[in-house]
Amino acid sequence: MSEFDSNPFVDPLDINPFQDASITQATSGAPKNVGEFNPFSATEMGTHSGTTIPISAATSQPAILPTSVEQSAQQANVAAGQANLLKQQEELERKAAELERKEQELQNRTGGRALNTGDKENxxxxxxxFFPVRPCFYQDFEGEIPEEYRRICKRMYYLWMFHSATLFLNVLACLAYFTADSQYGVDFGLSILWFILFTPVSFVCWYRPVYKAFRSDSSFSFFFFFFVFFFQVAVYVIQTVGIPKWGNSGWIASISMIGTNLAVAVVMMVVAGFFTVNAVLAVILLKMVHSKYRRTGASFTKAQQEFSTGVLTNRTVQTAAASAAQGAFGN
Structure with a gap:
């Protein structure tokens, strides 16, 4: 029981671990000039003066490869971006085309093309x-009339053609009227006169003015058209009524022939219907032209200015005025 006789509170023997024989032998052979290593000393900083390599340049590979879901999402985003760019490009091209069209229409309206019509062949x-008579006018709806006025201008042209055809049919109906009753020969003669006279006069006096008005936005042409076409509507009404011996196969003249010759009465009624359609279409187109006219910004003041400018710059008027002045001073 000797191990139990020792006092546990007595300090144990102070043993230095570095006094071990193996450690002492290892440390005794170390070189004497080896000092403490300091990485921040001037000597160490001089020996390691190379540039540092950034972390981003150290590797170009991600630590974790993207999954297939992430790749699909990236591809979808790229495709959506490309589609958006294509849509924006198409929108820009559409707007550019629209601006070019409006600019062209503005040039047409201000007479940009009207100035060059003199160089074009009628x-x-x-x-x-081979016909001895040459064309007298130049007409091109697609090249001279702006798109917003092109349809109404063509309708006015079709009305003039229908008007001319009606006058020709009126000659045939009045001829039948004359054959049925010889006292109505005056109607046949006047119908020929109306056809020869009103066909070219209507073209020059109300169709060409409205064509010029839509072509060059001319206030004077608009006012001239309204003034003449109002009388044309009144003439249509008179022709529709058909007063006997006025040269028109209207309703009164055709109804009066029912008891005498039914076949002639039917032919005259057809022409009376044509006159009625002319009157109705003329009223409708007059209102349509007036609505277009209100959008163009034309006015009576502008019409006066255009008339004054046209008169002063007209060579015929200038020559006549000069001749009159010379005659006055000569006397």
Whole structure:
């Protein structure tokens, strides 16, 4: 029991671990000039003066490869971006085309093309080349009339053609009227006169003015058209009524022939219907032209200015005025 006789509270023997024989032998052989290593000393900083490599340049590979879901999402985002860019490009091209069209229409409205019509060869009426009479007017709806006025201008042209056809049919109906009753020969003669006279006069006096008005936005042409076409509507009404011996196969003249010759009465009623359609279409187109006219910004003041400018710059008027002045001073 000797191990139990020792006092546990007595300090144990102070043993230095570095006094071990193996450690002492290892440390005794170390070189004497080895000092403490300091990485921040001037000597160490001089020996390691190379540039540092950034972390981003150290590797170009991600630590974790993207999954297939992330790749699909990235591809979808790229495709959506490309589609958006294409849509924006198409929108820009559409707006550019719209601006170019509006600019072209503005040039047409201000007379940009109207100034060059004198250099173009007349193409109306469309006559064969061997015909001795040459065309007197130039007409091109696609090239001269702006798109917003093109339809109404064509309708006015179709109305003039229908008007001319009605006058020709009126000659045939009045001829039948004359054959049925010889006292109505005056109607046949006047119908020929109306056809020869009103066909070219209507073209020059109300169709060409409205064509010029839509072509160059001319206030004077608009006012001239309204003034003449109002009388044309009144003439349509008179022709529809058909007063006997006025040269018109209207309703009164056709109804009066029912008891005498039914076949002639039917032919005259057809022409009376044509006159009625002319009157109705004329009223409708007059209102349509007036609505277009209100959008163009034309006015009576502008019409006066255009008339004054046209008169002062007209060579015929200038020559006549000069001749009158010379005659006055000569006397």
């Amino acid at each position: 193409n109306w009426p469309p006559l064969p080349k």
